Amino acid sequence: MSASNPSAAGGPLTEGPRDPEHDASASYALEPTYVAELTDRVVATSTLTDQVLSPLDGAPLAHIPQSSPEDVAAAFARARRAQVRWAATPVEERERILLRLHDLVLSRQEEILDLIVLESGKARKHAFDEPLHIALTARYYGRRTASTLRTERRPGVIPGLTRVDVNHVPKGVVGIISPWNYPFTMALCDGLAALAAGNAVVAKPDAQTMLSALLGARLLAEAGLPEGLWNVVAGPGPQVGGALVAEADYVCFTGSTATGKVIAAGCAERLIGCSLELGGKNPMLVLADADVERAAEGATRAVFSNAGQLCVSVERLFVADAIYDRFVQRFLARTEAMTLGATLAWENDMGPLVSQAQLDRVGAQVEDARSKGARVLTGGRARPDLAPYFFAPTVLEGVTPAMTLFGQETFGPVVSLYRFTGEAEAVQRANDGDYGLNAAVYSRDTARARAVAGRIKAGTVNVNEAFAASFASLDAPMGGMRSSGMGRRQGTEGLLRFTETQSVATQRLIRIAPMLGMSDRAYARFMTANLRVLKKLGRA
Template sequence: MSAPNPAEAGGPLLHGPADPEHDLTASYALDRSYVDGLTRRILSTSGESVLVRSPLTGQPLAHVPQSSDDDVAEAFVRARRAQEAWARTPLDERSAMLLRLHDLILDRQDEIIDLIVWESGKARKHAFDEPLHVALTARYYARTAHQHLDTQRKIGVVPGLTRVEVNRVPKGVVGIISPWNYPFTMALCDGLPALLAGNAVVAKPDAQTMLSALLAVELLEQAGFPADLWQVVAGPGSRVGTRIIERADYICFTGSTATGRRVAQGCAERLIGCSLELGGKNPILVLRDADLERAAEGAVRASFSNAGQLCVSMERMFVADQVYDRFLERFVARTQAMTLGATLEWGNDMGSLISQEQLDTVVAHVDDAVAKGARVLAGGKARPDLGPYFYEPTILEGVSPDMTCFGHETFGPVVSVYRFHDEADAVARANAGEYGLNASIYSQDGERARAIARQIKCGTVNINEAFGATFASIDSPMGGMRESGMGRRQGSEGIHRYTESQSVATQRLIRFAPMFGMSDEAYGKMMTAQLRLMKKLGRP
């Protein structure tokens, strides 16, 4: 990605702070030809486009072409044609492409991170998580492909005479509707196992972060995946997303619970499967024996990574009364010491929110809480001096059920802190509400913490870590309980969701019916005796 002088790129496009140390005009501007090369990958004949601006400064980034209904239909025609040939491609060849993708991502990670920061406004260290996670995902599925997809032998009903095999057959064309908060990770990580399993993909990334998703498609092609295997369409979810649901063989959606309900309804109408990773109001528990320095450091990452715009980040913090004051002193000090800034460089602890809408939600939640008696221990203010959508990392105390942020997801850099006196009460409060995505427990007694984890109604629970331990352990499933979703990404569940299981049984010598003139009654008695014998022999 080149960085020409802003004047040569068409004038002063940036509207950030004037301080050269922080002003992106000092050293960066997106190359127009680079952006145009990416947006040409969108299937669009409508002639319409939408202007997208960087949340860091308000700078125009791209005119994103919009897809018509006919474009979506054509995307599926191309994808189905490509998928027929792709399903016959040997599994080892598919795996080799994933390994090439792994290397390409690591080789071009600086470019990837730059683009993520431009589009999402997040701090560079949080953007770094994205290529790291996708590379981990690519390598994991490449190395475990045969484990997940090879035909497996199962136990036949008659030992030695019934041979049973289970095949994993691709669904066909998978529709992936991905969000803006992790635009490179969410564009690719769910689709890689779908490709490995023999499917094609029609993807609709969020309009606010389309460029990162399009760079991902470029990398797929460079890794050797067929060009038509991964189609990209763009447009409002209410129209384009609906058209995808009407045509896909399976839907993978990441986003809000409200939209997830509509996706699930659309899939139910067609009797197709779906996996949904939805909202959360995630709890963190700091037990009385926690390492307080470690807990405070983890709490900062748990609450403020990507400015809190992370499905698995923490918005509710329950701290044991015995350590509450000492923990809070450390947590507040670390939060107040965080650095914010609009820059592509390393060094900042937090970046911007994505949009005015997201900023308005954060402001409304904090203002409502304060007006009703909550206390601001850190932060609590927007920072337009840094960029249009910056908001300080904020800690609230005294949040009560009548406040909006008590039970509603803020999806911003705001966390509420509560005391608890006994762990049973903390677990009950952590389980309150209808969400169940991620939780975190800090304790120096791992066995006890793991026992408490089994009582938490969340799809993932991290012990002495915020969210990275489960999210980066690709061999384990990740997803939500209750209104936080259904289905799982990662691990065997993350690839099997894109397949149909097909049982094939070959029977030898005997048939499942009377033989040699045997009566039905005698056949029934013989089969009953066989069942009793199999139990005595310890057979399953």
């Protein structure tokens, strides 16, 4: 390997021939034996494969074996056998495995980053968010699971004579359908909580980014996770995803609102639970007293991290009229100063989109807005000189409800700017539409900003930060309102969703029924008197 290759010695990359048609410094290929070790983890019996291409240069990375519905059923059967043993494993041992994973992820982060960048195209600095988040998640549940799952004592109906114990029982086998935009963290983070709670997992990562997810499965095995507890299937969503929903005891899905509704309907038909993190049209409010420079820096990250392909990224910027012009000047200056590139280097501020389909979607929305009168302040076009799917960072003014960009999620490096005069107006406009995933508020008065945040219909709101404050705070539940989803990941909520609540009531000495010759009518009078006494004593 050349000195320019950031992969550590013994990593997954071998430098391939330079492609003169692109401006990237080098074209990279994966070691065949490394790919084989990863793809062998897919539960698949057929000879069908699907090719994975790199958004950096369009070059092939791997051929992924494809699973059939029968393979999915086999994966669940294997998981169910392993889960019985795992549920009986002391919680402290589950925690120890997660803490070993924490150390492995940190020590192997260069290998992880190589795969993420090669498969997703994102800038390496943004890829780093993924091993960071998984290490945080593994450590959080590696420290908190035992205390969270501990049997709770609750008051019984007759003080001193009725004992109630509340247990948290694992669901069984959890099905996880994860997206391409954060291929390592989204493939693992929900499943780590599911494992901690005593469940097994069958995971279906997105077809475009299977290798990053398979590396996660490999690291779990290296951390000591027993065989059969983490199973990976691959294939078209309607075929393999449907089979997964038909077998799972609980389903986690991260992706589009349209697909989330289909999954929710499938889960409802089987009366199983699900958690869904779906789309968003996330707003940022920059109040009149905000630090303009800090807000401009935060907006740049909020809009262009991972080229806007982030569920919590900002697509609508509402700026107080009093500082609007100054903010726009600083925001545009920061946007136009970004380093754009499609390489494995740390220096890039933004990489390409993940696919031609994503490029077409973003381009169509921007062109629709432009044709209907929106003003492009910067960007607004594809950059094939940088990579096949590169779209320039784009800032628009004058976006109206007549444009698809106004209310539909773009999921690209595009943001619309809007002025406002009063905070009530800003909150109302931020709450327009059906989404409610993430929001941000910038103000020097943090108490005031928190009050504004409380009026925004979003599952997470960050004050003086774009999205990282809530996303990286593992004790903070994360999820959407309205069409942005249901359920929460992270925190105790993110662990307990993978359990069934079981109440065990033990009765001592007397039965809860007439006794000692008492008639039903006398028993009713006796219980009525007791209820009045307990109320006077302040009992719930």
